Amino acid sequence: MLRSEPAMAQATGAAPRMAWIDICKGAMILLVVLLHSSSYFKAQGGEVPPFVTAATAFFAPMRMPTLIFLSGLLASRGLRKGARGFLLHRLRILLWPYLVWSVLWALASGHADRLVEPEGWLGGWYLWFLLFIMAFSIVAALVPLRFHLVAAAYAFLASLACEDGTKYGERLLFFLALFLVGSFLGRERERMEAWLGDRLLLWTLMPAIIAVCLYSAIERTIRYSPHDALPILIVVAGVLAAGIQVAGRHPLPLLQAMGRHSLTIYLVHMPVIAITLRGLPLVGISSFAPTFAMSVALGLAASAAMIAARRRYRAVDALFHFPGA
Known part of the structure; x- marks a missing residue:
């Protein structure tokens, strides 16, 4: 019987997923798909x-920082059950x-020749996120x-000492800090949830969140940098607070499903x-609107098909999880 991502997490002692976490992860992974559908076109x-x-x-300010923070938060319980087991599970x-999707990405993007170079295995366009989480997991363990x-x-x-804008310097270390803050706060997750679940807090944060996001859209895109740490933390706190409060009133099953299978997507x-x-x-289709729409639709449809196929076929599941692990 094949295991879903939540089942695998429970089988290995990882933190059980909660509705608000899945809603936040689902919303952020949807934003990632929308981003890549336009940025890759450009x-x-x-x-x-x-x-x-x-x-x-x-x-x-919310997409990747929220995903990084939640990755740390979810790592906390697994770490409390044993660093060695946690690390082996994360690496599996x-x-x-x-490794598998580095090859598939190189083939799909027409750059298979890059696989013979070290740079071809350093995360490329989008797999840097997994590379970062692996590195963070080693540090956390x-x-x-x-x-x-x-x-x-x-x-x-x-990260402050690194050259501005470097992916494997400034961004790596800044996100490591965010991940470790998440894992540390995971020790008191219930207390954190109670604090973020206060509606007054969300309404208090909302003007600042809107201001930060508008600034990012109009003046200068907020970078994943220690220099933008405070606005990023404000926005991430707001996203988590919104997720907690929405989950208490509306189940949003589609976003929850996307959150549970965010790695596959x-x-x-x-x-x-x-x-x-x-x-x-x-x-004969080359303009932005139809290309963007097709990219989003096919990206999500293919993800849904893969999620369903993982449950039925071991060969498909092997694309996402080491066989037999």
């Missing part, structure tokens, strides 16, 4: 309407799909959980977008 030489660029910049479910906040402070200071959508962008010009 990267291939297409012209993206200014309002679309502004819209993607509007959500920049992250390293294997990272090596540092005692009670010291994660201290380690986060050191990572933050190290993350892996699948980008190769499908690349194939779509390579294929549509062959049938």
